[in-house]
Every structure is written in structure tokens, then in C-alpha cells.
Amino acid sequence: MEIIETKKSCAAGDDCCPTSTGAGKQNITAGQVSLGLLGLVTWYIIYKQLLPFSHFFSYGLLGLEEGSHLGEAIQFFVYDTPKVMMLLTLIVFVVGMIRSFFTQERTRKFLAGKRETAGNVMAALLGIVTPFCSCSAVPLFLGFVQAGVPLGVTFSFLIAAPMVNEIALVLLYGLLGWKVAAIYLGTGLAIAMTAGWVIGRLKLEHLMEDWVQELRAGEAVVIEEELSWADRIGRGREAVRDIVGKVWIYVVAGIGVGALIHGYVPEDFMASIMGKDAWWSVPAAVVVGIPMYSNAAGIVPVVEALLGKGAALGTVLAFMMSVIALSLPEMVILRKVLKPGLIAVFIAVVGGGILFTGFLFNLII
């Protein structure tokens, strides 16, 4: 049973807990639509000019020599910074709008009706558009339990939500190319689905704290909101302000590091410790990643630096996933609702999936 009240406004996207737009109900006009289209066209035209501009700026305006260390580094920075920022702004805006369709309440109700296997797949996919930080993980978990979402499906969501998100994908795409982004998306989803499915099979419901198990019979207070298209655009804009405002510094720092590597560092610098031949580097990367806690925006520049210096892709992916998906602070918070046995199973299953991914990519690439 859920108490549903209808109420306008009071919600919006933030990568942690949302903030409010407080927009009233107003519909979108034809003028606004054409303004949006005009914006999109302008975006595309500017985006296409970035590469020629960076060449003009570095080799024409500054008069640097093409192929020189400094010239390469500066051209890389001048091209990649606006490129990634423009991509990030567009994607965050679109995802912010899409997100306004997937409120936590709706996600819960939707997943509660799903059977295990299909539920794991849906939960992992929903994790892409629903972000959360470790502070909202526990209430989210409790809400899922209360709504009767199976434990394994809940875990699929808990694993996918921080690990696979639009910010990680845009940064990986912008800094490392679409192949790395696609591999990360695919393996991240696969781990979330499989790990959740395994946890569901193990039937560990008794390893939730007793008071959590009693929630199943409880009621949730839901404030349902009516959103117009203008509100959803507002959400997109707000997401851009919140998220891009927070991550731009990582982007600039990351591209700065990337530019230096691009221009100066020899290609095989990290090859001996994090290269393909060092098999032990994959488990080492996972273990080192657990106590580290960072979001996707913070870790991508590091990944870029490691890859640029000759570290193997599998090892670097394992490190990145371990930092994001297995974090010590999150474990401490989850301990309030889960008994130690279930946390151990969670670490073992997710860690196993990450190890497998690391070895697999070192083997095939």
C-alpha cells in the first residue's frame, strides 16, 4: 500500500540527492521548440569547428611546429577541453530530462513486478539513468525492499547505478574513444546483471538486518508530481548546472594530464607493472581500488594517464570498476542494513566479476 499525494514541483536531478526547480505547470510553445532546434544546430556547427580551430590556434596563431612536443600537447588540450565539455553539457542535459521520467518511486514499482532474470537486466539498465551517491544508497535499498523488489534485482541496481552512468561514458568516449566507452558500458552492465542474479540465487534474504526484513509490510510516503515538458527541460538545465558545475575541474585536469602524456611521456612507461604480461596486476588493481573512493569523473583522468603510459586495458578497467563499485565508505553505510555475511558475498561476487573482466580483456586485446 502506498499513500500517493499529487503535488507539483519539489524535485530535480543532482548527481547525489536532487534539488528543486519549483517550476509551475506551463506548456511548451512552438517558439521554444524552434529555439531548441536552433541551439542544437549551433552546437553541432561549433563542435565541427573545434578540430580545425585547435590546429589554427596551436600551429597558426601560436606558431608552434606541427609534431613538436609542445605543439602536440597544446593542440590536444585546446581541442579536447571544449569537445568534452560540449559533449558533457549536451548529454547531461538530455539525461537530466530523461531522468525526470524515472523517479525513484516509479523505478521501485516497476521493478517490484519483475521476475528475477528479467528484473536483473531491467535493474542494471535503469541504473544507467539513475545516479546516486553512497549517501542515498541505503534509503534507496530500503525503498526497494519495502516495495518487494527481489534482493538480487536490488543488488543489480545498486551495482549498476554508481558504476555505469552518462558522465563516465562521456568522459571515456571523449578522452579514450568510443571503443573503450562501449567496452566499459557492456562489461559494467554484465557484471551488475550477473552479480545481482547470483546474489538472488543464493537466497540471502535472512542476511538483511531484522528491522529491514520487517519493512516488507510497511507503507511508503510518495509525493507524486505532475511535470510538463517545460518542467522536464528545467530539470535538464538544472542537471547541467549541478553536474557540469561539479565535474568540469576533473575534465580540465584530466585533459591537461592527457595532453602532457600525449606530447611527452614514452608509450611503454607503465607496461612492466600494469602491462598484459603482469597477470598479478589485475587482482592487485582490484585490491588497491577498494579503499579508494571516487566518482567516475575523478577516476577517468587517472585511467587515461595509466593507459597512456602503457598499462593494459583489462587491468585499468578492473581498477576503475573497483574504485567506483566497491568502496569502503559505501560498505560501512550498507553495514547498517546488511549483516556482514551479505556484504562479504557482495564484495566476493562483484570482485569476481571485475577480475574476470580484467583478465578477459588482457587476454583478447
Next chain:
Amino acid sequence: MKIEVCGPGCASCEKTQKIVEAAVAAKGVEATISKVTDFQEIAKLGIFSTPAVIIDGEVKCVGNVPKQAEVESWLTS
């Protein structure tokens, strides 16, 4: 008037607390503002996304930071 702000203590929850305090000060109403930070107690109230604001037992806002104007309107009604 009794106002409860629910949240484990993340940045958004702190922000909500400040907004509620500012709204109470602006309206000049008599109110006690308390924090609910324990997950178990928050869940018992039926709240599964934070921050949330409860005024005299009525849940006003769940899962987002309200605007000060909104909080002020809750205080008068």
C-alpha cells in the same frame, strides 16, 4: 510547530536544514527544528529517499531539496 528534517547528513540534507531554518526565521513562526539521521527511524516514517521535510507529522517533501519559498508556503498553511 514541529519540523523534522530527515537525512543521513549528506550535502543536500545540510542544505535542506539551512533552507528550513531560513524560512522559519523569515516567517517569524515558532518552530522546533529537529534532525532525523538514523536510517531505521527515517524508514519507519515511510521515507525512502532523502532529504525529506515533515511538518507537524505531515510529509511535505521527499527526495529533494525544497526551495525556501516552498517551505515558507508550508509554514503559513
